[in-house]
Amino acid sequence: MMKLNANQLNFSGGPGALPESVLQQLQTAMLCVPEVGLSILGISHRSQWFAQVVHELEDNIRQLMGLPDTTRVLMMQGGATQQFSMLPMNLLRDGQSADYIHSGYWSGKAIHEAEKSGKLNLAWSGKADQFSRLPSDAELQLSKDAAYFHYISNETVEGLQFHRVPGRDDVPRICDMSSDLLSAPGEFNRYAMIYAHAQKNIGPAGVTLVILRDDFMQTLPKDLPGFINYHAQADAHSIYNTPPVFAIYSVLLVTRWLLHDIGGLHNIAKHNELKAACLYQVLDDYADFYRGRAAIADRSNMNVVFNLPNAEIEQAFLQAAQQAGFSGLNGHRSIGGIRASIYNGLEIAAADQLADFMQTFYKRYKISTPQTSGLSTAYA
């Protein structure tokens, strides 16, 4: 078996693992960016070199996603959480209302923040089903006159992912793709706006991609303070004020890796499907033991979320996994359980290795049952 290092066995929900080759380039850049001869931390954001970084990054994003030139690509700060509020602060100022899907933990956060700045209509909520599934089109209660429609394409906590584009085409469609942007191709031109913090598939924490269609931009106010003004940010090509230079450079390296090493979103999607398939296969093969949280049709290719028969076995699983070199497998603090996050940076070999580990763990469990009281010893 291929020997993987600790970073390569990091299944963290985010910040997630980045490709080894990107980490190595960043390590070099910490003392010296080859083209400049200075530490990446000491290069001016007003330098020609950095203007080229931003320019190439904008182009790479458009190329990867198949976006036309009439799309703005911004790198902002404040994470998805800032976008949760900026959206209604920009679009619901005049008392208009927006449609939101509540499909899990993060869309709940989006709604909670947006409600402080505007009027919302709940198009659907998965709360009654404990966020174990996503809605069908027929279940969505969409308004024709909504200022916009908002949803989250992948719920990292619950492991739910939309495998289609919901919403009406005559209402601006806005999607938080923080945890699956650049993980697969998509019909991106059907969105008025897409945003995604970097720390899953795209780069380190500290920068957020915001992609806006020009026709939608025209509907946004121009008189807001600069830090919440999409026009100001777009006009300045993300250098309205000092941007997070290191984080943006990191994202550039990830897009180069996607374009040149991987060969685009079709290819990375195949990797991601293989990783997801091998882990979900274990869940299906040992369904009495590894209990998948998401409805099968809505399973996420990014976050494989499951429970074991009880909390004690879950603890034993996490301890044994840690001893085997895996990290980041604990479920989100809000729901516990186990979560294997398999973002772009995680290699297929790592998912294979985890699947093997899960099978072995299951077999050791079978041998030791029904002595459940001795579990911590048996699996530690």
Add this chain to the structure above:
Amino acid sequence: MMKLNANQLNFSGGPGALPESVLQQLQTAMLCVPEVGLSILGISHRSQWFAQVVHELEDNIRQLMGLPDTTRVLMMQGGATQQFSMLPMNLLRDGQSADYIHSGYWSGKAIHEAEKSGKLNLAWSGKADQFSRLPSDAELQLSKDAAYFHYISNETVEGLQFHRVPGRDDVPRICDMSSDLLSAPGEFNRYAMIYAHAQKNIGPAGVTLVILRDDFMQTLPKDLPGFINYHAQADAHSIYNTPPVFAIYSVLLVTRWLLHDIGGLHNIAKHNELKAACLYQVLDDYADFYRGRAAIADRSNMNVVFNLPNAEIEQAFLQAAQQAGFSGLNGHRSIGGIRASIYNGLEIAAADQLADFMQTFYKRYKISTPQTSGLSTAYA
């Protein structure tokens, strides 16, 4: 003479040079943080380790600045520019007014952004003097009932620095110390709030320190969206949402360096005064050639800003400096000229070396004059 590398000869106005030992630790951390065994970019912001990073950083800031436990220390995103707007969004909602000093480029930006969110009173403007000096106390037109009083302690573009604490003690004093915080001791307890982006003396671009006195915190609204809500950020110890983990860790390393290697703010202030003194000495010795921009009493210990007899000589100076290994010496794009930024990370030896270079350049100029038309050749 001590041989300095390119990072050590970086006089950039910001992002500025960081200490070599910090860069080396960050290089290691890019692949493996020693205490964790993972890349700094893949460590969860919810990990125990990162909670300790934030805890130690808060403590280090309090210790360095001599702040009591009744002070909140936040690490936020969005730079000083976000604070320019957040302040009036928090404090001028009910139609109150705030006093602002306009002492240069950056306080002008602060005023421009604040005006979009509230009513301001201009306590003083240096515009008539082309921002070449700072006001005396007698010149300040301060309001007794201002919601707060705002100024910038160091104007990086013009090279002006307050060497005293202006303002009334009965009005909340708020200061943007982006370019001189942690460069010298100060009467920090006389401020209701201090903020500073990291990329001068404190760390890389992408994180902003915000220091709030508890009694002032109590006057701030609690119903604002989380990303502009000081209470939400303080209650969460800067982990309201995913923070810029790498940038915060970098700042921790800088505070460790200040505490343990340098020995606190009194010592770093001595370093900074020596660096400033040796450069200003050259300006004073060759005042007909190196024309300091700032009034002598208001000279900045962070940014030594000057002009040469004409733009052609300035270009020749910058070219010769670059060939000698220096970088970042061009003045701010708004005013041109020359600027030597000598933040914490820049060593005394680097300032000495620049002073030597300036003397040599001057002497070569004297020999070649009055053949001004041949200057580019003589100094290139």
